[in-house]
Amino acid sequence: MTTEAPLAPHPDRLLPADPETRAIARALYRSVRDLPIISPHGHTDPSWFAENQPFPDPASLFIIPDHYIFRMLYSQGVPLEELGVPRIDGGWTETDTRRIWRRFAENFHLLRGTPSRMWLDYAFHDILGVTERLSPTNADRIYDQIDAQLKRPEFLPRALFERFRIEALATTENPLDDLRHHRAIRASGWGGRVVTAFRPDNVTDPEHPRFAEDLPELGRITGEDVGNWDGYLAALRNRRRYFIEQGGATSTDHGHPTAHTENLPQEEAAALYGRIAAGQASAADAERFRGQMLTEMARMSLDDGLVMQIHPGALRGQNPAVTDSFGEAKGDDWPSSTEYVRALKPLLNAFGNERALTIILFTLDETTYSREIAPLAGHYPALRIGPAWWFHDSPEGMKRFREQVTETGGFYNTVGFNDDTRAFFSVPARHDLSRRIDCGFLAKLVAEHRIDQDEAFAVAEDLAYNLVKAAYRL
Structure with a gap:
């Protein structure tokens, strides 16, 4: 394990x-x-x-609207469509928020040393109670944890x-x-x-x-x-x-x-x-x-x-x-x-x-x-x-x-x-x-x-x- x-x-x-x-x-x-x-x-x-x-699911909250995050991933060749960023012409963009989250987790390392990483670590740990660093292997588990928290009255x-x-x-x-x-x-x-x-x-x-x-x-x-x-x-x-x-x-x-x-x-x-x-x-x-x-x-x-x-x-x-x-x-x-x-x-x-x-x-x-x-x-x-x-x-x-x-x-x-x-x-x-x-x-x-x-x-x-x-x- x-x-x-x-x-x-x-x-x-x-x-x-x-x-x-x-x-x-x-x-x-x-x-x-x-x-x-x-x-x-x-x-x-x-x-x-x-x-x-x-608040909506984790991807809609943390990834799709945040140009600080998807800008960095785009610079490494990740298409914005795969991160759920909507096209103004109505063309295809990923709508499965769990897939978007997984794609983000695969590239989470790109944020090392950036203020975005520090803000996310604070939000995940101090606000949402996440105790593992996001990775491809735990992406679904952390998605579910955050998604469940967001549905609670205190959030x-x-x-x-x-x-x-x-x-x-x-x-x-x-x-x-x-x-x-x-x-x-x-x-x-x-x-x-x-x-x-x-x-x-x-x-x-x-x-x-x-x-x-x-x-x-x-x-x-x-x-x-x-x-x-x-x-x-x-x-x-x-x-x-x-x-x-x-x-x-x-x-x-x-x-x-x-x-x-x-x-x-x-x-x-x-x-x-x-x-x-x-x-x-x-x-x-x-x-x-x-x-x-x-x-x-x-x-x-x-x-x-x-x-x-x-x-x-x-x-x-x-x-x-x-x-x-x-x-x-x-x-x-x-x-x-x-x-x-x-x-x-x-x-x-x-x-x-x-x-x-x-x-x-x-x-x-x-x-x-x-x-x-x-x-x-x-x-x-x-x-x-x-x-x-x-x-x-x-x-x-x-x-x-x-x-x-x-x-x-x-x-x-x-x-x-x-x-x-x-x-x-x-x-x-x-x-x-x-x-x-x-x-x-x-x-x-x-x-x-x-x-x-x-x-x-x-x-x-x-x-x-x-x-x-x-x-x-x-």
């Missing part, structure tokens, strides 16, 4: 190897390990919490929300969403706080695939004339109010290809919008318009109090063979070089000194941390530094982030941790990983006598809980 390798994540994982520093990190980690989770930006499905139905979405000690969780919706699930959550009487975030890219980016069809719909649902600049801005204000009132929104999110901003005279902005609305815009017009809309969104945030997030620099849909067959967000996205100082100057000239405004700036270009982003946030009252994101949401990425931004931006121009995930079971895993890395970083500062230990304990709590709660007004 084959003895399977045990699954037992080490209690000191990710903490420093040096014994003296590790002892400090352990104490710091114990002080923040069980703090509530604030998840201020992500892509979990609000219907989970509105309907509170059991319903609301029960897990409470078990994970989530104090607040934000989903992300586009301006046309009716927020029915958020309204249902609020009407249910359940005490879990699930809010929305306002993501207007589909009606502020002329090159967005849905812009041409969604712009008229924005006008229809708001009753505003989006054929002109003033009516368009009024429609966006209308939807922001709706998101605040019906979805509890505290933030906006903007996923532009660059950080370019503009602050055009309103007559010039209106003329630019006229070309956009008429479908006559050039690529240069589209970039200028996106830049103008970042400034307009900042202006609106000063009025309604929504925190503004800017997520630039992702090259999306790089591989047309994947995008054309499977659609967006299927693992064929890349970080790109992004400039911030000159790009943000028009917006910052207008609003960078506003203490009532919070703009959280993210990057996929790590070379800008110490050269641009930390110095900017270390000066402008309106700017804060978003945590390591997407490709850099990893132990090494988090370490590089702290090393490069702290000397200029400090701790208090950052905003804690942001899990930015679609995978609900990875939320506590990601926060745990972040807390371990931050405690290791602080322990090193204590060991080198750069900060005192009492300060390290205060900062650890701020990074894990206080900063994110304050920055996102949650």
Whole structure:
């Protein structure tokens, strides 16, 4: 009989190897390990919490929707169809979830050393009680174990929300969403706080695939004339109010290809919008318009109090063979070089000194941390530094982030941790990983006598809980 390798994540994982520093990190980690989770930006499905139905089978939960996982397997030649990823043309894709799980188990070794592996180990062991490492020989047994757990009442979405000690969780919706699930959550009487975030890219980016069809719909649902600049801005204000009132929104999110901003005279902005609305815009017009809309969104945030997030620099849909067959967000996205100082100057000239405004700036270009982003946030009252994101949401990425931004931006121009995930079971895993890395970083500062230990304990709590709660007004 084959003895399977045990699954037992080490209690000191990710903490420093040096014994003296590790002892400090352990104490710091114990002080923040069980703090509530604030998840201020992500892509979990609000219907989970509105309907509170059991999660589906293991493959549908962990593999089919997770581009972190199937991206790696695809790179080693595993067809996405065999992993159950649906084709947009309705072509064949595997629907037998047990077969999908077996295929995943055959390739589980490909995730060694990746953050995805750490998140999965946490979910399997700490949440679902799995004690064997997944392999081809135990794939069916672990599938059955997880499948049985998911059917139990304590694994319903609301029960897990409470078990994970989530104090607040934000989903992300586009301006046309009716927020029915958020309204249902609020009407249910359940005490879990699930809010929305306002993501207007589909009606502020002329090159967005849905812009041409969604712009008229924005006008229809708001009753505003989006054929002109003033009516368009009024429609966006209308939807922001709706998101605040019906979805509890505290933030906006903007996923532009660059950080370019503009602050055009309103007559010039209106003329630019006229070309956009008429479908006559050039690529240069589209970039200028996106830049103008970042400034307009900042202006609106000063009025309604929504925190503004800017997520630039992702090259999306790089591989047309994947995008054309499977659609967006299927693992064929890349970080790109992004400039911030000159790009943000028009917006910052207008609003960078506003203490009532919070703009959280993210990057996929790590070379800008110490050269641009930390110095900017270390000066402008309106700017804060978003945590390591997407490709850099990893132990090494988090370490590089702290090393490069702290000397200029400090701790208090950052905003804690942001899990930015679609995978609900990875939320506590990601926060745990972040807390371990931050405690290791602080322990090193204590060991080198750069900060005192009492300060390290205060900062650890701020990074894990206080900063994110304050920055996102949650």
